[in-house]
Amino acid sequence: MTASPPERIPIGGGPSESTAWVGAGLLREAGEYLASPSGRFFLVWVPSAAAAVEPIRRALAGRLLLDLAIEDGESAKTLDTVARIADAALAAGVRRDDAFVAVGGGVVTDMVGFAAAVLLRGVAWNAVPTTTAGMADAAIGGKTGVNHRLGKNLLGAYHAPAAILVDPAAAATLPDRDYRAGLVEAYKDAWIGDAPLAARAARRLPQILAREEAPLLDLLAGSVRVKAEIVTSDPQDSGRRRLLNFGHTLGHAVEAAGEFGRLRHGEAVAWGIAAALEISRARAGLPEADAAAVRAVLAALGPFPPPERDGARLAPFLARDKKSTARGLASVLLAEIGRAVVDETVPPEEWLAAAAIMSLS
Amino acid sequence: MTASPPERIPIGGGPSESTAWVGAGLLREAGEYLASPSGRFFLVWVPSAAAAVEPIRRALAGRLLLDLAIEDGESAKTLDTVARIADAALAAGVRRDDAFVAVGGGVVTDMVGFAAAVLLRGVAWNAVPTTTAGMADAAIGGKTGVNHRLGKNLLGAYHAPAAILVDPAAAATLPDRDYRAGLVEAYKDAWIGDAPLAARAARRLPQILAREEAPLLDLLAGSVRVKAEIVTSDPQDSGRRRLLNFGHTLGHAVEAAGEFGRLRHGEAVAWGIAAALEISRARAGLPEADAAAVRAVLAALGPFPPPERDGARLAPFLARDKKSTARGLASVLLAEIGRAVVDETVPPEEWLAAAAIMSLS
Numbered sequence: 001m002t003a004s005p006p007e008r009i010p011i012g013g014g015p016s017e018s019t020a021w022v023g024a025g026l027l028r029e030a031g032e033y034l035a036s037p038s039g040r041f042f043l044v045w046v047p048s049a050a051a052a053v054e055p056i057r058r059a060l061a062g063r064l065l066l067d068l069a070i071e072d073g074e075s076a077k078t079l080d081t082v083a084r085i086a087d088a089a090l091a092a093g094v095r096r097d098d099a100f101v102a103v104g105g106g107v108v109t110d111m112v113g114f115a116a117a118v119l120l121r122g123v124a125w126n127a128v129p130t131t132t133a134g135m136a137d138a139a140i141g142g143k144t145g146v147n148h149r150l151g152k153n154l155l156g157a158y159h160a161p162a163a164i165l166v167d168p169a170a171a172a173t174l175p176d177r178d179y180r181a182g183l184v185e186a187y188k189d190a191w192i193g194d195a196p197l198a199a200r201a202a203r204r205l206p207q208i209l210a211r212e213e214a215p216l217l218d219l220l221a222g223s224v225r226v227k228a229e230i231v232t233s234d235p236q237d238s239g240r241r242r243l244l245n246f247g248h249t250l251g252h253a254v255e256a257a258g259e260f261g262r263l264r265h266g267e268a269v270a271w272g273i274a275a276a277l278e279i280s281r282a283r284a285g286l287p288e289a290d291a292a293a294v295r296a297v298l299a300a301l302g303p304f305p306p307p308e309r310d311g312a313r314l315a316p317f318l319a320r321d322k323k324s325t326a327r328g329l330a331s332v333l334l335a336e337i338g339r340a341v342v343d344e345t346v347p348p349e350e351w352l353a354a355a356a357i358m359s360l361s
Numbered sequence: 362m363t364a365s366p367p368e369r370i371p372i373g374g375g376p377s378e379s380t381a382w383v384g385a386g387l388l389r390e391a392g393e394y395l396a397s398p399s400g401r402f403f404l405v406w407v408p409s410a411a412a413a414v415e416p417i418r419r420a421l422a423g424r425l426l427l428d429l430a431i432e433d434g435e436s437a438k439t440l441d442t443v444a445r446i447a448d449a450a451l452a453a454g455v456r457r458d459d460a461f462v463a464v465g466g467g468v469v470t471d472m473v474g475f476a477a478a479v480l481l482r483g484v485a486w487n488a489v490p491t492t493t494a495g496m497a498d499a500a501i502g503g504k505t506g507v508n509h510r511l512g513k514n515l516l517g518a519y520h521a522p523a524a525i526l527v528d529p530a531a532a533a534t535l536p537d538r539d540y541r542a543g544l545v546e547a548y549k550d551a552w553i554g555d556a557p558l559a560a561r562a563a564r565r566l567p568q569i570l571a572r573e574e575a576p577l578l579d580l581l582a583g584s585v586r587v588k589a590e591i592v593t594s595d596p597q598d599s600g601r602r603r604l605l606n607f608g609h610t611l612g613h614a615v616e617a618a619g620e621f622g623r624l625r626h627g628e629a630v631a632w633g634i635a636a637a638l639e640i641s642r643a644r645a646g647l648p649e650a651d652a653a654a655v656r657a658v659l660a661a662l663g664p665f666p667p668p669e670r671d672g673a674r675l676a677p678f679l680a681r682d683k684k685s686t687a688r689g690l691a692s693v694l695l696a697e698i699g700r701a702v703v704d705e706t707v708p709p710e711e712w713l714a715a716a717a718i719m720s721l722s
Binding site for chain 1: 440444447448451452475478479480481482483504506509511512514515516517518519
């Protein structure tokens with residue numbers, strides 16, 4: 001039983017609408033919230049998420065046609081793993097009206113979502129994130145994909161999950177470093193779109209770090225609401241949705257240049273935000289008080305391992321960013337806490353200069 | 362120079378609109394009709410299409426960032442080949458606003474379209490079919506994909522090409538067997554949606570088999586028009602678009618059960634149509650005169666190699682059809698020449714019974 005009914009947050013609209021459910025105790029009631037046109041489910045999970053898988057398996061008893069464990073981690077996030085998922089599902093007789101359930105972090109939801117996108121040219125899927133990063137970021141907006149030796153997420157598809165279940169209990173066994181890194185994305189959403197939430201969550205940062213349920217649910221639900229509003233207003237990813245990439249332009253480069261795995265994604269984004277604060281001060285009029293408030297939260301979520309700062313090593317990964325066009329790097333800047341803007345005229349050099357001086361203390 | 366300007370046929374609408382251009386002499390003017398937001402092109406072709414590639418390469422001189430030959434044939438139509446195309450494009454620095462050009466038969470356009478769909482979560486592409494099958498069928502409607510050991514086209518995406526260039530000259534060196542097999546799909550479009558075209562093309566079958574330009578262009582343009590009308594009226598592939606699968610339910614099974622490559626796709630579809638005629642007579646009131654007229658055209662396009670008729674061997678491939686749901690096999694039947702209908706209640710057994718007795722003489 002949940003103490004109170006979960007919050008229902010619709011994302012997108014039309015044929016690609018997702019429904020996010022946010023609440024404590026959702027896992028045990030997964031059978032009521034996971035969606036499948038046929039009523040049949042294909043479960044894919046990672047060993048680290050085993051504790052969250054158990055109640056879901058019970059909830060879907062008799063309706064599971066596949067129960068597949070896959071390897072976790074950025075290095076396993078490849079087209080080969082997607083092919084393995086597809087092979088297993090086809091061998092199990094997957095039909096167009098069946099649905100996947102992905103249980104794990106962003107790596108798993110990205111891969112299962114991608115497999116669902118290309119199997120039979122598209123079957124439904126559900127996301128049950130078991131990391132704070134996954135709860136705040138993955139799946140929402142429908143971005144799925146895998147890495148390539150030349151960069152992250154270079155292969156993928158837009159394929160929104162039918163349902164996303166966010167239950168803080170699913171992250172109960174998450175190591176502290178991952179727990180903190182994942183929260184960077186949740187705070188990021190508050191900074192780009194919800195100033196009152198940002199203030200509230202900054203004030204309750206100690207309780208959130210202590211994993212207290214109420215303030216954590218408030219931050220996660222608020223983060224999902226910000227994303228839902230932005231994604232719904234820009235279904236084609238043609239403009240506003242880029243705001244969600246705040247911290248990601250340099251973040252991706254820092255992560256890739258440092259070799260996948262050394263920095264957590266959220267940690268790299270934290271450094272990317274630190275660099276974006278520098279550029280936002282110069283180009284978007286971000287008040288120093290706001291920049292200091294963001295830095296203080298990031299410092300408390302850390303300390304994070306030092307990033308790659310060498311421009312010569314970062315530059316190739318900046319140029320290969322998916323958002324680069326002939327016009328330059330589409331960059332997200334902060335005008336004030338709660339309001340982000342896109343600036344398409346930031347040359348890569350400016351990001352490299354910011355990388356050299358960015359600071360989280 | 363073209364003798365006359367090409368016919369422009371818009372397909373679909375909104376963000377996924379394609380434009381088909383149909384005319385003689387288009388290849389030489391490819392630079393004017395192929396679409397790329399950045400003006401940069403990534404050319405992928407098969408050796409058998411070399412003659413058609415040459416004028417396109419000249420037309421795109423200075424704008425080509427990739428010029429890649431890949432292997433042809435159903436056995437090369439795999440996720441591995443798509444990964445090779447993606448690798449080459451990423452190594453060449455592909456950006457989100459670039460575009461592919463696929464030159465070859467349906468295998469090539471299916472794979473390049475799929476690669477374009479998943480690269481950077483979607484870049485533009487163009488189709489230049491060099492087979493009658495490709496001109497009549499592939500790319501239109503945006504279906505892309507690859508085969509899997511368990512069946513054809515089990516992995517793929519919907520990703521419509523920006524432009525499709527149909528120039529009969531591109532098929533000049535096509536072997537006669539392929540030329541004839543490909544025409545099955547063109548006639549099929551006439552049968553499901555354009556009775557006057559079907560009558561005209563039946564009358565001029567000898568000239569079309571002799572590759573006379575005017576009647577061939579008439580059939581190909583008419584076939585594209587029928588497809589365009591159907592696809593545009595059903596962008597989500599939720600109902601009417603299934604009409605295009607006339608002959609494909611059993612056709613796919615015949616093709617797969619006989620091992621890929623022994624029967625041409627069009628030949629398998631011809632047998633699938635022969636079976637569908639039997640069921641259409643019983644279930645959709647198809648007049649025997651219409652069935653005979655269709656059979657006569659198919660007989661003249663053949664003779665085709667004998668198909669697999671063994672129900673035990675066909676059954677597994679019927680059940681794995683993408684269009685199968687809990688309700689049964691969604692089957693396309695012919696009510697009369699020019700009008701097809703979908704019947705969702707045809708049990709697999711009925712198809713197997715029709716396979717045992719179908720005839721093209």
